[in-house]
Amino acid sequence: MIDFAAGYQAYQHTSVNVKASGADIHSLVGMLFDGFLDExxxxxxxIQAKRHDKKAASVEKLLKILGGLDASLDQDKGGEVAVNMHNLYQFCGQxxxxxxxxxxxxxxxxxRTVMTDLQQGWQALLQHRA
Structure with a gap:
């Protein structure tokens, strides 16, 4: 039997690595938002299928992505915005x-609501930068 899921995951992993290798920090943050919402x-x-082991692995990935987003914040230059983003990431993690x-x-x-709003705000910021 062919394991299509494993093949797709390998393709997806390679695709993300290729995109990340040429991306600036702003694009990488956008990729983290996209990856978060996909996961x-x-x-x-x-949860719906009661696959508890896979749910746990997915939640672990989500928490790692939140950690990456939080680590991307510049607390010194970001001021109140960075503090608010940090608090939203903590809320989402909890x-x-x-x-x-x-x-x-x-x-x-x-x-999903919080992260979609943040993703849309980030996309608008990137479009404004361009």
């Missing part, structure tokens, strides 16, 4: 953990 959709599917413990799609929806 969040997988997490929702794992909500992810609660959602995982409770298998709560409602709490995941709250995270």
């Amino acid at each position: 969040l959709a997988r997490t929702e599917g794992h 909500a992810l953990l609660r959602a995982s413990l409770r298998d709560s799609l409602t709490e995941l929806a709250d995270v």
Whole structure:
């Protein structure tokens, strides 16, 4: 039997690496937002299908992505905006953990709302820079 999922994951990993190798920090942050929302959709599917082991792995990926986004903040130059972003990332991380413990799609929806708003704001910023 052919494992299409493994092949797709390998393709996706390679595709992301190629994109990341030529991207500036602003594009990389955009890629993190995209990856986060993609993984969040997988997490929702794992909760619905009661695949607890895969849900846990997805939540771990989400927390790592949040860590990457948080690490990209320039606390010295970012001022209040950086502090607010940090607080939103922390809120999302805590909500992810609660959602995982409770298998709560409602709490995941709250995270999706926050992260989608941030992604859209980031995209608007990138378009304004161009």
